[in-house]
Amino acid sequence: MSAFGGLFIGTSAIHAAQRGLDVVGQNVANSATPGYTRQRVDLESIGGPGVPAFWSRYDGSGEGVKVTGVTRMNDEFLEARARNTNADLGSLQEQAKTMAAIERTITEPSDTGLQKKLSELWNSFGAAGNSPSVANQAPRSAALENAVNTASQLNHMSNSMKTQWQDTGSELGANVTDINTMAEDVAALNKAIRNNNIAKVPSNELLDQRDALIARISELTGATVRPAAADQGAPFNSQAVDVMIGDVALVSGINANSLKVVDPNTAGYPTDGTDPKALTVEWATGGAGDAGISTGRVAGQLKALNETIPGYMKEFDQVAAKLAETVNTQQAAGFTVDGVKGADLFVAQGGGTTITAANIRVKADAVPNSLAVSKGNPKAEPPAVASLDGDNFLAMSRHISDKDGPDATYNSMVVRLGVEAQSVNRNVKVQENVVRKAEDARDNVSGVSLNEEMTNMIRFQHSFSAAAKYIGVIDQTLQTLINMTR
Known part of the structure; x- marks a missing residue:
């Protein structure tokens, strides 16, 4: 030298x-x-x-x-593990959010919930039965008012659930739009990284940006990552990647595909008691049919839209139908203070035959004296058999303890909701610990x-x-x- x-x-x-x-x-x-x-x-x-x-x-x-x-x-295996655990957590968090919203709608136990309204309704029926006098109209007025309040509470619960269903659908649409935008950004970054590698220019910061986008896409859809093939506009060492949802590429090298939400419910949530048609997330380009998203926040939202919310709406409808059937049947078994055979008290708004939580109403022309408080007909002939006994409404009040009545049906639903919500919240906490450990392992290498x-x-x-x-x-x-x- x-x-x-x-x-x-x-x-x-x-x-x-x-x-x-x-x-x-x-x-x-x-x-x-x-x-x-x-x-x-x-x-x-x-x-x-x-x-x-x-x-x-x-x-x-x-x-x-x-x-x-x-x-x-960075460690690709630890990155993939962190993405997968976050996708599972996202699905569980969406389920927990749905259950929390349903619990806020039901608000049990409370002084304003449906259980309180039902209890007040049956008790007011009993009070009207104990005071069947023609002159004493106040107990019957109270009973009619409680009937209106109970129907209104069911209407409110149904409307709240429909609003939740619509809001969840809007969130799903926004998430799908974000996924499509991020897919285009990942494809653009793949191209920039490929060009940098060809020019021997470092791409570390670009790789960080791409990984952050992929992590967000994975949290929403459970997407996985693989190296891009050479025929996608880049050599094998280009560091370009494909983002896969199932077996179809959302991002294929420098090309991005897109998703769309398909909602067959053109008129919104059905009001006739039928279940809404299932919403799906399908390929808008680059694929065919259902995208098959089974985890991530999108999967949690689809479950809420297609299973959880319609399931509880169906149970609300069952409570409303049982309430109407019980009250109307007992009404038909008695007479009013004017000696008229009892008519239906609860009806479907618009004159339909199927009563649901959304359309249950007290009959528009119902007045206190139209309540069938008496077993016997006070206007019967001859006058010797005439009576105004109040027994029909006393029998009405005892329906509070029916094993298959509206109260029992509602209480069973509330208990099941509490158990399901507790289970989901427990799973969220467990998954949060799994995510924390996965991210700690990743950050020990890359942080x-x-x-x-x-x-x-x-x-x-x-x-x-x-x-x-x-x-x-x-x-x-x-x-x-x-x-x-x-």
Whole structure:
């Protein structure tokens, strides 16, 4: 090695130390940046020539150091595990949100819930039966008012559930729009990363942006990732990826496909007691039919729209139907204070035959004296058999304890809702722990440790100082040699 060769070694050492300090600074600057993956400078020693000369041999001790690149410190397996666990958590959180909204609609136990309204209704029927006097209209007025309140409570619960169903559908549509937008962004980043790799330009920050988008897509859909094929506009080493939903690619290299929500319920939630038709998320481009999303927030929203909310709406309808059947049947078994046979008290709004929680109403022309409080007909002939006994409404009040009546049906539903909500909330907590461990394992590899960066900073600082000192020594040596040979 020539005397001047030492200067090249020192220069390479200074350059390597400077690049190391730059990378440390980048890590420190982004220590609080979401999705940032820490980087490490890659150094390689420069040795003798790879091909020996024929008439000479290399007897140097090395040619210094060179920077071969800057590596992202990530683990693809840990990244995939974190994405999968977050997708499962997203599905459970959507289910928990749905159950919490249903619990807010039911609000049991409380002084304003349906159970309280039913209890007041049966008790007011009993009070009217205990005071059947023609002159005493107040108990019958109270009973009629409680009937109106009970029907209104069922209407309110039904309307709240329909609003929840519509809001969930709107959230699903917004999420699908976000997925399509993010898929296009991932495809654009794939193209930029491919071009950077061809031009030998680092793409670490672009890779961080792409991973953050993929993580969000996976949280929504449970999507998985695979390396892009060479025929998708990039060589195998391009670092481009495909984002897969099932067996179909949402992102295929530099091309993005899209999804759409298919809602066959053109008139909104049905009001005739039938279940809504199932909503689906299907391929708008690049695929055929149902996308088959089975996990992630989208799957949780589809379950709420197609199973959970319609299931509880059906039970609300059963309570309303049982209430109407019980009251109307007992009405038909008695007489009013005017001697008229009891008529239906609860009817379907609009004159339909199927009573639901949405359409149950007290008959528009119902008045206190139209309640069939008496078993006997007070206007019967001859007058000797006439009576106004109140027994029919006393029998009406005893329906509060029917084993298959509206109260029992409603109580059973409330208990089941509580059990299901508790189970979902428990599963959410368990999955949160799983996600926390998966993310901790990923962050142990890819996260920035300020203590470690401080150590690296001191190491590269001393390397820089030593290299500068080395260059100074070589300079003094050369000066001595030059002065001695004058």
